[in-house]
């Protein structure tokens with residue numbers, strides 16, 4: 552098992568519990584010639600991360616889960632909430648020209664389009680805008696609602712959704728961004744966005760923090 556994320560002392564504790572568990576914190580401390588208080592933070596980390604389990608009056612025991620299993624469990628529990636970016640939203644009557652300017656000024660690849668009631672009605676990607684640009688139309692006079700991908704064909708997610716499921720949607724649908732929405736009585740309001748960048752960031756975070 553890889554234990555690269557664990558300190559030397561945590562490794563030693565793990566080994567003791569593997570060999571002698573279930574074992575009390577007191578007994579682990581004795582074996583390491585340390586006080587129970589010194590060990591408390593390490594035991595807390597090992598329990599929180601899932602390497603060890605603790606039962607009252609029984610003591611600590613080894614869960615038998617590998618770092619990989621614990622990492623997968625952690626990833627599968629992550630929610631969209633807290634990992635989303637700020638959405639860039641434009642009104643459906645905005646011109647394609649202004650949408651292109653917004654892509655540059657806001658530095659995003661995907662724009663979400665809403666109606667007068669601030670409900671999601673469409674999505675605009677870079678290629679949608681490029682496609683419109685190579686046509687013969689005058690970009691300042693065509694509203695984005697002519698060229699956008701529209702409801703109900705929009706892939707959406709909610710803050711309470713599992714992040715891994717949203718990542719799978721990104722792959723399956725081969726799109727770059729998914730709006731995070733709040734369901735209201737007559738539509739969806741856009742409250743965030745999940746892009747491939749957000750998922751990449753989670754990957755880097757997981758590698759840095761481990762299980």
Ligand code: ADP
Pocket residue numbers: 660661674675676677678679699700704705706707725726727728729730
């Ligand atoms: P690009 O056009 O730059 O390759 P995407 O792969 O995200 O970017 O978009 C491909 C197509 O899918 C575009 O026509 C776009 O309007 C549409 N699209 C993008 N995001 C979504 C979404 N969340 N739901 C439905 N369609 C989308």
